[in-house]
Amino acid sequence: MQLSLFSNVKTVYANSDGPLDNESLYRRVAREAGISLKTVKEKSPIGESGQMHSKFQREVRWHQQTLKTAGLLQHTGQRGRWELTKEGKTSLRKAQPKASMVAFSTDLGTALWSLSADVFNAIDAPVTLCLTSPPYPLAKPRAYGNPSLNDYIEFIVDSMQPIVANLVDGGSICLNVSNDIFCPGTPARSIYREKLVIALAEELGLWKMDELIWSNPNKCPGPVRWASMTRQQLNVGYEPIYWFSNNPKKAIANNRRVLQPHSEKHLDFVRRGGNRMEKSCSDGAYRTPAGGYSRETEGRIPRNILTYPHNCPAQSKYKAAARSMGLAAHGAPYPLKLALFLIQFLSREGDLVVDPFAGSLTTAEGAEITGRKWLVTDCMLEYVLGGSTRFAHRESFRINPDFAALAA
Ligand SMILES: C[S@@+](CC[C@H](N)C(=O)[O-])C[C@H]1O[C@@H](n2cnc3c(N)ncnc32)[C@H](O)[C@@H]1O
Structure with a gap:
């Protein structure tokens, strides 16, 4: 398991449309880092007591704590929900006007x-x-x-x-x-x-x-x-x-320039001569003559x-x-x-x-x-x-x- 998730944790907070509780945080960090949910939930004995914990969740909480200590994460008043502070949101370096x-x-x-x-x-x-x-x-x-x-x-x-x-x-x-x-x-x-x-x-x-x-x-x-x-x-x-x-x-x-391959079913239909008789669909709005679709074309529009x-x-x-x-x-x-x-x-x-x-x-x-x-x-x-x-x-x-x- 990749245990260097700091930037993933920060990115997840940055891209969230609202404050996040920890369960959502774990899920989104796992998705962002390409880690399976099975790994997220996997527990192993930790410390002297040997108590079972998820290494992944501990790692995420550790980075969450780092963000809090750095003043980049704030509590929202809703129990267990956190979001980036203004400073946390703007830690990307933005180009200044007239400085391309x-x-x-x-x-x-x-x-x-x-x-x-x-x-x-x-x-x-x-x-x-x-x-x-x-x-x-x-x-x-x-x-x-x-x-x-x-x-x-x-x-x-x-x-x-x-x-x-x-x-x-x-x-x-x-x-x-x-x-x-x-x-x-x-x-x-x-x-x-x-x-x-x-x-x-x-x-x-x-x-x-x-x-x-x-x-x-x-x-x-x-x-x-x-x-x-x-x-x-x-x-x-x-x-x-x-x-x-x-x-x-x-x-x-x-x-x-963007034609797509025809399906095998369509090609088979074309090779068998296309429409056997004239067809009318949607109350006559569309008509295809007998022999329609009998010519192989370069691809599907x-x-x-x-x-x-x-x-x-x-x-x-x-x-x-x-x-x-x-x-x-x-x-x-x-x-x-x-x-x-x-x-x-x-x-x-x-x-x-x-x-x-x-x-x-x-x-x-x-x-x-x-x-x-x-x-x-x-x-x-x-x-x-x-x-x-x-x-x-x-x-x-x-x-x-x-x-x-x-x-x-
Ligand atoms: C929706 S994202 C584009 C994503 C992009 N299509 C891609 O596939 O990665 C919009 C981008 O516009 C940039 N942006 C916002 N205002 C800008 C500005 N005035 N000049 C240049 N870039 C700007 C942001 O930094 C952001 O990366």
Whole structure:
């Protein structure tokens, strides 16, 4: 069992939407560290008395105590529940305004430790795709902080404006946002998403191409208050991804780049000649002629529900590498396969893909793998440094010595 769980304990508190009791803490730390529940519960004799205890739980409580002693954890008034203090939440190093720093680069791309505005307000380069997941307007901010709901639309429009100004004709903006923002004290969802779409269309002249569904079968149960306690809501299984373009007719999208394999059943049907007779479905709304589906095609056109669990091998690898450097792993990365899909669908090899809120640099890794150029920023030094582990094996990887020195 791995018994160096300090950063896992801190990350779990940092990513929690509320104070945590110890049972939830154990569960989440185990998940974060990739430790099985069996190991969590395993008891062994400890000390002279030989009393049976869980080594894992003792280790977690030890780190919890360290955080309390350092003034990073506070009691909430609710029995047995603790949460990070303000200092605990801000122990990530945030870039100062007008102090951008190149962190590292490859032949295809550059990552900067910077506030996004400082870089994207200054660029003059043709962008084909902006794929990003901006911070969500959560009532309980994550470790890296969040804009409030009141400021959110202005923040996103201002962040997108310089990128839209550089967007090539038919370029795309893809925003992964949250549907799980509730009107205070109620199980009703905020309509900020609708307002955001209208603001982006009216203020930046973007066209809504689709609201893609990122279905995440491994999403943690929630919203706890409304689904598990009052039972007035269902557990959430998806996040929306808005796809906009500045010129829909010329959109540089091509589903041929993301075709999926046909099922054996479908191929068998095609090889047997497809439809034997004309078929009519949905009261005649759809007709397929006799002989329809008798020609083998290159692949299946994907549906607009993109199903990928968030804990994919690429993210586990990144998290392990970040932790081995003593860094907090990012708490909200999207799966690499989701990024790969959108990058291939919405850009071509050699095009420029950007991510102003790059977090653990998933978009950058997707662009690098698929031969796109890339430019990304994140304001937290620890995330950019952790994300650099995705690229360190590449021949063209070059870390800026000043950044490395700052990070040491
Ligand atoms: C939801 S996370 C992005 C996660 C990312 N898609 C991934 O796969 O790792 C949002 C990120 O935006 C960063 N951020 C917030 N405000 C920022 C700003 N003004 N400029 C640059 N980065 C910012 C946060 O540090 C955080 O890492």
